[in-house]
Amino acid sequence: MNQSEKIATLKQVVEDLLQEARHQGADAAEAGVSAQTGLSVTVRLGETETIEHTSDNGLGVTVYFGQRKGSANTTDLRPDAVRESVAAACRIARYTSEDPAAGLADPDLMARNVPDLDLYHPWELDADGAAAIARDCEDAARSLDPRISNSEGASLYTQRSSFVYGNSHGFVGGYPSTRHSLSCSVIAQQGEDMQRDYWYDSNRVPADLADPAEIGRQAAERSLARLNGRQLGTRQCPVLFRADVAPSLLRSLFSAIRGHAVYRKSTFLLDQVGTQIFPDWVSISEDPLRPRGQASAPFDNEGVATRYRELVAAGVLQGYLLDSYSARKLGLQSTASAGGVRNARIASTGQPFDQLLSEMDKGVLVTELMGQGTNMVTGDYSRGAAGFWVENGEIQYPIDEITVAGNLEDMFRQLLAVGNDNDIPGSVDTGSWLIESMMVGGD
Amino acid sequence: MSQSTAIARETLLDAPGLSEAHLTQVMDRLLSRQVDAADIYFQYGRLESWVLEDGIIKEGSHSIEQGAGLRAISGEKTGFAYTDSLELPRLLDAAGAARAIARNGQHGAEAILAPAYPQALYAPVNPLDSLSEAHKLDLMRRADAEARAADPRVQEVIVSLVAAHDIVLVMDNAGNVSGDVRPLVRMSVQVIVEQNGKREQGSSGGGARQALDFFLQEDRAMGYAREAVRQALVNLDAVAAPAGMLPVVLGPGWPGVLLHEAVGHGLEGDFNRKGTSAFSGRIGEQVASPLCTVVDDGTLPNRRGSLTIDDEGTPSANNVLIENGILKGYMQDKMNARLMGVAPTGNGRRESYAHLPMPRMTNTYMLPGPHKSEEIIESIEHGLYAVNFGGGQVDITSGKFVFSANEAYLIENGRVTCPVKGATLIGNGPEVMTRISMVGDDLALDTGVGTCGKEGQSVPVGVGQPTLKIDQLTVGGTAA
Numbered sequence A: 001m002n003q004s005e006k007i008a009t010l011k012q013v014v015e016d017l018l019q020e021a022r023h024q025g026a027d028a029a030e031a032g033v034s035a036q037t038g039l040s041v042t043v044r045l046g047e048t049e050t051i052e053h054t055s056d057n058g059l060g061v062t063v064y065f066g067q068r069k070g071s072a073n074t075t076d077l078r079p080d081a082v083r084e085s086v087a088a089a090c091r092i093a094r095y096t097s098e099d100p101a102a103g104l105a106d107p108d109l110m111a112r113n114v115p116d117l118d119l120y121h122p123w124e125l126d127a128d129g130a131a132a133i134a135r136d137c138e139d140a141a142r143s144l145d146p147r148i149s150n151s152e153g154a155s156l157y158t159q160r161s162s163f164v165y166g167n168s169h170g171f172v173g174g175y176p177s178t179r180h181s182l183s184c185s186v187i188a189q190q191g192e193d194m195q196r197d198y199w200y201d202s203n204r205v206p207a208d209l210a211d212p213a214e215i216g217r218q219a220a221e222r223s224l225a226r227l228n229g230r231q232l233g234t235r236q237c238p239v240l241f242r243a244d245v246a247p248s249l250l251r252s253l254f255s256a257i258r259g260h261a262v263y264r265k266s267t268f269l270l271d272q273v274g275t276q277i278f279p280d281w282v283s284i285s286e287d288p289l290r291p292r293g294q295a296s297a298p299f300d301n302e303g304v305a306t307r308y309r310e311l312v313a314a315g316v317l318q319g320y321l322l323d324s325y326s327a328r329k330l331g332l333q334s335t336a337s338a339g340g341v342r343n344a345r346i347a348s349t350g351q352p353f354d355q356l357l358s359e360m361d362k363g364v365l366v367t368e369l370m371g372q373g374t375n376m377v378t379g380d381y382s383r384g385a386a387g388f389w390v391e392n393g394e395i396q397y398p399i400d401e402i403t404v405a406g407n408l409e410d411m412f413r414q415l416l417a418v419g420n421d422n423d424i425p426g427s428v429d430t431g432s433w434l435i436e437s438m439m440v441g442g443d
Numbered sequence B: 001m002s003q004s005t006a007i008a009r010e011t012l013l014d015a016p017g018l019s020e021a022h023l024t025q026v027m028d029r030l031l032s033r034q035v036d037a038a039d040i041y042f043q044y045g046r047l048e049s050w051v052l053e054d055g056i057i058k059e060g061s062h063s064i065e066q067g068a069g070l071r072a073i074s075g076e077k078t079g080f081a082y083t084d085s086l087e088l089p090r091l092l093d094a095a096g097a098a099r100a101i102a103r104n105g106q107h108g109a110e111a112i113l114a115p116a117y118p119q120a121l122y123a124p125v126n127p128l129d130s131l132s133e134a135h136k137l138d139l140m141r142r143a144d145a146e147a148r149a150a151d152p153r154v155q156e157v158i159v160s161l162v163a164a165h166d167i168v169l170v171m172d173n174a175g176n177v178s179g180d181v182r183p184l185v186r187m188s189v190q191v192i193v194e195q196n197g198k199r200e201q202g203s204s205g206g207g208a209r210q211a212l213d214f215f216l217q218e219d220r221a222m223g224y225a226r227e228a229v230r231q232a233l234v235n236l237d238a239v240a241a242p243a244g245m246l247p248v249v250l251g252p253g254w255p256g257v258l259l260h261e262a263v264g265h266g267l268e269g270d271f272n273r274k275g276t277s278a279f280s281g282r283i284g285e286q287v288a289s290p291l292c293t294v295v296d297d298g299t300l301p302n303r304r305g306s307l308t309i310d311d312e313g314t315p316s317a318n319n320v321l322i323e324n325g326i327l328k329g330y331m332q333d334k335m336n337a338r339l340m341g342v343a344p345t346g347n348g349r350r351e352s353y354a355h356l357p358m359p360r361m362t363n364t365y366m367l368p369g370p371h372k373s374e375e376i377i378e379s380i381e382h383g384l385y386a387v388n389f390g391g392g393q394v395d396i397t398s399g400k401f402v403f404s405a406n407e408a409y410l411i412e413n414g415r416v417t418c419p420v421k422g423a424t425l426i427g428n429g430p431e432v433m434t435r436i437s438m439v440g441d442d443l444a445l446d447t448g449v450g451t452c453g454k455e456g457q458s459v460p461v462g463v464g465q466p467t468l469k470i471d472q473l474t475v476g477g478t479a480a
Helices: A003-023 A079-093 A127-142 A212-225 A247-256 A259-263 A324-330 A353-360 A408-413 B003-014 B020-030 B088-104 B133-150 B217-236 B254-267 B269-274 B334-340 B373-378 B429-434
Strands: A028-044 A047-065 A068-074 A148-167 A172-190 A193-203 A235-241 A284-286 A309-313 A344-346 A363-370 A380-391 A394-407 A415-418 A433-441 B037-053 B056-074 B077-083 B154-172 B177-195 B198-208 B243-250 B294-297 B318-323 B363-366 B382-394 B400-412 B415-420 B423-428 B436-439 B451-454 B457-460 B462-465 B468-476
Touching: A003 A028, A003 A047, A003 A079, A003 A148, A003 A172, A028 A127, A047 A079, A047 A127, A047 B088, A068 A079, A079 B056, A127 A148, A127 A172, A127 A212, A148 A193, A148 A212, A172 A212, A193 A212, A235 A353, A247 A344, A247 A408, A259 A324, A353 A363, A353 A415, A353 A433, A363 A394, A363 B400, A380 A408, A380 B400, A380 B468, A394 A408, A394 B423, A394 B468, A408 A415, A433 B243, A433 B468, B003 B037, B003 B154, B003 B177, B020 B037, B020 B056, B020 B088, B037 B088, B037 B133, B037 B334, B056 B088, B056 B133, B077 B088, B133 B154, B133 B177, B133 B217, B154 B217, B177 B217, B198 B217, B217 B400, B254 B269, B254 B294, B254 B318, B254 B363, B254 B382, B254 B400, B254 B429, B254 B462, B269 B334, B373 B415, B400 B429, B423 B429, B429 B436
Parallel strands: A047 B077, A068 B056, A235 A363, A380 B423, B243 B382, B363 B462
Antiparallel strands: A028 A047, A028 A148, A047 A068, A148 A172, A172 A193, A235 A433, A284 A309, A284 A344, A363 A380, A380 A394, A394 A433, A415 A433, B037 B056, B037 B154, B056 B077, B154 B177, B177 B198, B243 B468, B294 B318, B294 B363, B382 B400, B400 B415, B400 B423, B423 B468, B436 B468, B451 B457
16 A cells, blocks of 8 residues: 555544544544554664564544543554444543533634645665664674674664544544664773663654764764763752753753643743743744654644744743643643644754853763653752763763752753754754753762 | 463454464464564553543543564564454464564574463453442542642642553463453542642552552542642742762652662663673672662562563562672563573563563562661761652663652751752662661552653553662752
């Protein structure tokens, strides 16, 4: 089955299901269905270790009886499982409460046309071909330095997906997409000290994936750089979050401005729209319609048309991330955020990474964060970390077993610079973040 | 045949019309000359969840997860494919895809073990039907009312109730077929409190491999509601936590997440076979203070982390990991056990049919020691007493682990004084275990809420410990 036939099949599943829901008495209904197939091959120490043929289907349906709702989902898309799911959702809706905010998204917000975002670039690759690429990647890592003593392997994963969403407003839209990724994790050893790190790349287009040898080399360099780490004395000092860990700070911002956190009053950024939460040079946006984007989508998980949007402009919070439910709870309109932020970007202040080190002069460069340690209600932030001690604007030695702590509200206000070193994999576009001062816990 | 196996056969073979001959055909397809071992894992899963928020039953959801995973192993190589359909042609396709791994494999033989039908550790009930809808929703409403009545500062209450019914059947290449019926229920209460414009949260919950009336017994549901409020109120008064190295006392029960992170993951067989764990090659060595005996016990009746058989059909066991500080053994699935020349330990687990099994924990806890919790606290001049935690994480290669306290207090001059804000604790597993200088006599297991993630797969687990004193641990607060 080619991809357009696949989409047509899934559209039929959704349309049948919506009809079934109507038959069972639902006033409104919506459903999303996805089908993915893929191949994942791992090579370890030069030998193929696992070959996984993946095939994941998922269907989620929500029905509304007036303002009461019921949901169901299934990994099995055959008609009896779909019928069982619709029946289960309808049964559940008999027991849930009337909720004035429940319902489909506003029909006026539905995506009128579904732009082609160029997300589908299948890779005709068999297990041998995938293993050969993973082997090149791992070989490059293992041959870089004799201290690379062991490996967790290199994995190539290629996946094709089809997604269709439809609701009883008459909206049915779908699109195919692909994702290809290559990752490598190796162990560096010197004496008793053993350190592991990894690197990866991910792309919609096979040809745009980073060179396998380059991914392997980076994985090895990152592991080697961690060797002979020391602890650091407890101190208050500037902290530079390297670009590859900086996305987690943006994700904390996004959790804090999620509509659901706002109406529950469970966020430290409550009632902050229109307020300066970052220095005035900060702008943060999302661009869901970027062609080939890692998180691109023409409509959100409720069929609402997506668009480019400024989340923070001149340091001022512009709005929340709203799906139709949280929007109604807050008396606002959906921002097409059902399913999260898509292709987020924070504008750089222009400095290359080395210049950020100079500007920091003396402080901690964080290259790994561990654990949860973020209280979204208060903004209190305390994470395990590893990285490097920086003095005179230069990296001195690796440090590990430290904590970095502060409050996200203060950290956002004390953001001094965002580097132009934004060449990181993943859907979040950011350079390294220099933060004026945090508490670093050590020995 | 056990009752669970009979139910599993009926649900997963008889219902879709799969006969013994069909199974043999699929297994033959999966096996080739070079395949050392193979298995087929059938799963039927149903899950139902309810959410109460703003005082109303806001959401309910029903989930179906079913299919079969087929695996062929040749030496260290694994081929794997799965299907959400239990129809013969789809099973044969998956078998053909999975066996391709063995093309260049070596020849070996799987030890043929007699099929084991251990005593079931939980009743083969369907928890989705174990209470009427009216009773489920009433239970949630009562928990909501209990939380709101507990204190006028309570602003928001979210109650969730989840019931899962999993039926699994594993067939190995020796023809052994074993089944398991696994109920799992969980309830949680989360509250937001507010005082003078300051907000805090608290949460509590529990669960078990039982029917939903578990929450009606021993006043459990109402207990979760009161406990969530208590925690939130404590945190309203919390001052900044200290930063730096301090003596730390961990309370009994859920703080056992320490063991899960500091030693548990590092003792999983896959990492040790590959030599990537900080504990690799250290069996027989002193890896913890002599006060420490740590077990992984999948045989505790009705516990969230327990399994009558693991996902490869091996009966679970009470495995001693560390005895009086000496490393005794690793947790194994079949493949890693064979490659390391040891017996499987009943720790082969998978999230679902669509995931490969690997060595995982069940209920991991430390046995009690000689000390009274009061004398442990009294032994400290300035330190931290942490009684509740969020999640943790470990780098098994360097041994570095973190876990985040969300209810903690200062210890000053041998007394527990004011509450401090949540903070992450970080240490090196093997080092921290040697710094355990006092072990309480008050072993407790957690309330049944733990979920462990590894390589993208989540499985339910349990943890536990008595009160422990760690002489030095880095605390990630903000106070100098």
